[in-house]
Amino acid sequence: MLSDRPPTRDGDELIQPLESADLRGFWDNAPRESADPSTQDGSSRSNDPKAVAKSLHDLVVKIVDKKAHKGTKAVGQIVQEFCDLYETQDVAARTEFLALLSHVFCKPRGKASEAARAYLDSTSISVDPAQSALQAHILRDSLTPSYADLFDQINRLPEGFAFLVHMRTDMLGFIRAGSKDSAIQAMSDFLMRRLQMWTVGTLDLKRITWNSPACTIEKLEQYESVHAVRSWMDIKRRLGNGRRCFGFFHRNAPREPLIFVWVALTDVIPENVQTILLEREQPKSSEANAKCAIFYSISSQVGLARVDLGNFLIKRVVSVLRTEIPNIETFCTLSPLPRFRSWLDKLLSPENLESPPQDIGISQSEHNNLIRCVPGAKTWTSALKSLVDRRGWTADPEIVDAMEPVIRLLGAYYLIKVKRRTSNSAADPVANFHLRNGSCLHRVNWRGDTSYHGLRQSLGLMCNYNYILDRIEENSESYVVDGKIAISGSDPYIARVQSLSKAKL
Numbered sequence: 042m043l044s045d046r047p048p049t050r051d052g053d054e055l056i057q058p059l060e061s062a063d064l065r066g067f068w069d070n071a072p073r074e075s076a077d078p079s080t081q082d083g084s085s086r087s088n089d090p091k092a093v094a095k096s097l098h099d100l101v102v103k104i105v106d107k108k109a110h111k112g113t114k115a116v117g118q119i120v121q122e123f124c125d126l127y128e129t130q131d132v133a134a135r136t137e138f139l140a141l142l143s144h145v146f147c148k149p150r151g152k153a154s155e156a157a158r159a160y161l162d163s164t165s166i167s168v169d170p171a172q173s174a175l176q177a178h179i180l181r182d183s184l185t186p187s188y189a190d191l192f193d194q195i196n197r198l199p200e201g202f203a204f205l206v207h208m209r210t211d212m213l214g215f216i217r218a219g220s221k222d223s224a225i226q227a228m229s230d231f232l233m234r235r236l237q238m239w240t241v242g243t244l245d246l247k248r249i250t251w252n253s254p255a256c257t258i259e260k261l262e263q264y265e266s267v268h269a270v271r272s273w274m275d276i277k278r279r280l281g282n283g284r285r286c287f288g289f290f291h292r293n294a295p296r297e298p299l300i301f302v303w304v305a306l307t308d309v310i311p312e313n314v315q316t317i318l319l320e321r322e323q324p325k326s327s328e329a330n331a332k333c334a335i336f337y338s339i340s341s342q343v344g345l346a347r348v349d350l351g352n353f354l355i356k357r358v359v360s361v362l363r364t365e366i367p368n369i370e371t372f373c374t375l376s377p378l379p380r381f382r383s384w385l386d387k388l389l390s391p392e393n394l395e396s397p398p399q400d401i402g403i404s405q406s407e408h409n410n411l412i413r414c415v416p417g418a419k420t421w422t423s424a425l426k427s428l429v430d431r432r433g434w435t436a437d438p439e440i441v442d443a444m445e446p447v448i449r450l451l452g453a454y455y456l457i458k459v460k461r462r463t464s465n466s467a468a469d470p471v472a473n474f475h476l477r478n479g480s481c482l483h484r485v486n487w488r489g490d491t492s493y494h495g496l497r498q499s500l501g502l503m504c505n506y507n508y509i510l511d512r513i514e515e516n517s518e519s520y521v522v523d524g525k526i527a528i529s530g531s532d533p534y535i536a537r538v539q540s541l542s543k544a545k546l
Contacts, residue, residue, distance in 0.1 A: 052089065065526070071346055074482075077340060090133045090134040090138075091135035093126075093137070093138065094138040094418065095127060096126060097123060097127060097138045097141075097142075098141055098142070100119060100123040101123065101146060101188070101191055102124060103119050104116060104119055104120055104123065104191050104194055105146065105187050105188075105190040105191060107449060116193075117198070120191075120194045120195055120197075120198060121198060123191075123195075124195065127208070128204075129253070132211075132214070135211050136211070136215050139208075139211060139212055139225060140222065140224075142188055142228065143222065143224035143225045143227070143228040144224050145190065146187040146188040146191070147186045147187070148187060148411065163175075188228060189231070189235070192205060192232060192235055193235075195208075197234075197268060197370075198293075199293055200293055200297075202236075202239060202243075202293045202294055203291065203294035203297050205232065205235075205236060205344075206236065206299070206342050206344035206345055207342075207344055208232070208344070208499055209232050209233065209236065209344035209345075209346075212225060212232070213229060213343060213344065213346060214343075216229065216340045233346070233347055233348060235346045236345065240348065240350065243291055243292050243293070244289040244290065244299070244350075245289070245295070246287060246288075246289060246357050246358075246361070247287065247288055247289075247298075248285065248287050248361075249280065250260065250285065251276075251277055251281070256296055257296045258273075260297055261276060261298070261301065262276060264340050264341070265338065265340050266339050266340040266341075266400075267340060267377060268303075268314065268318060268490075268492075269385050270496070275318075278318075278321075278322060279303055281322035281329055282305070282322050282323050282324060282325045282327065282328065283306045283307075283322070283323045283331065284304065284305055285304040285306070285334075285358075285362070286301055286302070286303050286304070287301065287302055287304070287357075287361070288354075289350055289353075289354055290352075299341060299342055299350065300339070300340065300341035300342070300350045300351060300354055301340060301341075301344065301354075302336055302337070302351075302354055302355065302358060303337055303338040303339075304336055304337070304358065304362070305317045305335040305337055306327075306328050306331035306333070306334060306335075306369070308330065308331065308332055308373065309332070310333055310335065310373050310375075310484070311335060312486040312487075312489055312503075313486065313489055313490070313503075314337055314486070314495075315491060315492070317329040317375070328366060329366075331368065331369055332369060332370050332371060333369065333371040333372075333373060334359070334362050334366075334369050334371070334373070335371050335373055335375055336355060336358075336372065336375075337374065337376075338372045340444075351474060352474075352477070352478050354507070355478060359372050371507070372507075372510070373483060373505050373507045373508065374475060374505060374506040374508075375486075375489065375496060375505060376472075376503060376504055376506055377495070377499060377503055377505055378456070378469055378472075378498070378499040378502050379469070379470065379498055379499070380468065381452060381455055381469070381498070381499040381500070381502055382497065382498055382499055382500060384459060384468070385429070385451065385455075388422075388472045389422055389425060389426040394420060394422050394426060394439065395423075396420075397421055398423040400541060401450065401451065401454055402537055402540075402541055403421050404537070407421065407443075407446050408420075408421040410423075410434060410442075411425055411428070411444070411447060412424045413441060413443070414428060414437075414440050414443050415427045415428060421447065425444070425447060429500060435491070435496065435501075437458065441488075445487045445496040448487060448500055448502060449485050449487050449534040450534045450537060452485045452499075452504065452534070453485050453532070453534040453535045453538040454538045454541075455468075455469065456469060456472050456526075457482070457526055457538045457539065458486070458538060458541070460524065465523065465524020466520075466524060467526070472504075472506075475506040475523060476506070476516075476517075476520045476526055476527075477511070478508075478516060479513030479515075479520075479527075480508045480516065480518035480527070481507045481508075481509055481512070481515060481516060481528055481529035481530075482507075482526055482527070482529070482535060483504070483506060483529045483530040483532070484504060484505045484535070485502065485503075485504045485534055485535060486503045486505065487501070487502065488502075489502060489503025489504070490499045490502075490503050505530075506509060507529045509529060515527075
């Protein structure tokens, strides 16, 4: 389990001067200059990716070959040398090495066939459960790829966990660049499971404040993936009065947040994120009147993709805020719809422009108002296609008014009716995350994010997910088992979609 200790406040206990090592960025995509331009053996370090990959490969051989060394001290020195060399390389060299690592060291580290026969013999002959369990352990260990030893040894180093997170970021970058190498994908998945295991009992919840170390605050800007940070003053505003930021930190990397959430303390559930991001700092006394805690952004390091920490983070933060500010009654999000626009573009396909789908429930008046904005349009789909592709549509009040009911209805339809191909889960990843956690779909907000990114991603649409504390477990089970989405509030567009028959997708 994760640590249940109260969150510490960075800056309250870390008031001593920072050491130079604390100010050094742990990771940098560009190669860093070494203090010593030569390696320990006096030879110049090569810039050739294949040569670097070979040097790293030779170090890995020494690490995984248990017969080549005696004692953990010698291993630790080799592992540190490996990390130092890897960290100074550019993308090309790292990619070359990861491809080599995934292929050369993917083989099981033991004699799997012999272990399998021994296990089958133990289950069919031996009546001793301990013997069968031992053989099962030997079999499982023999099937583990050799690069597991490298990951295990790195994790033992100070800040080794953070190093592995960044290494997996490189793996995912290789995959997202178009690599179809199944060995890289398998190694990334293996490391993901290792990271998930190593977070158990090793994470501390901390509140991040303006007094936190500069290297920690810098990471907020670097890892923020929802609402871009534009300046240090932007961060200061998000950490000011009426605002909170909490993160999980690994105990071997106490100043680098693995995942963090931004919270706004408000009087009501907001509909627009700019009112949070651009609002001037309020007096400290305003927190006493806050009734709502709004989770408006949650981000994690790329290397932790598919490592589920967000669920635990939100629940811990809710517990902390209930204790700190008892007057807060509502815990809600203001969340993006990151794939809404791509889904809408598919909906507005050529065949649907001539013959709009009938199962969405667009009213006749909504249809008429849209086509009135586009002379010559005959269907609401063709009119909408023309409008969303038109630059500057947000500056025309008539167009904005005509689009609002249609886009809000489509947004509600997308969240409730559009499912993943292989399950009853919501297709939208943010919706699926919050609904799995037990929240209720509360409201779809027109022009919730009017930034360039928000308009491009979802035409500005955002939504609120309401965490009603005494319904969380029930909601989560109903969603996971049956795909049932809990609803709160009285959004008329959500109500309209609920009345529709299940769409054929």
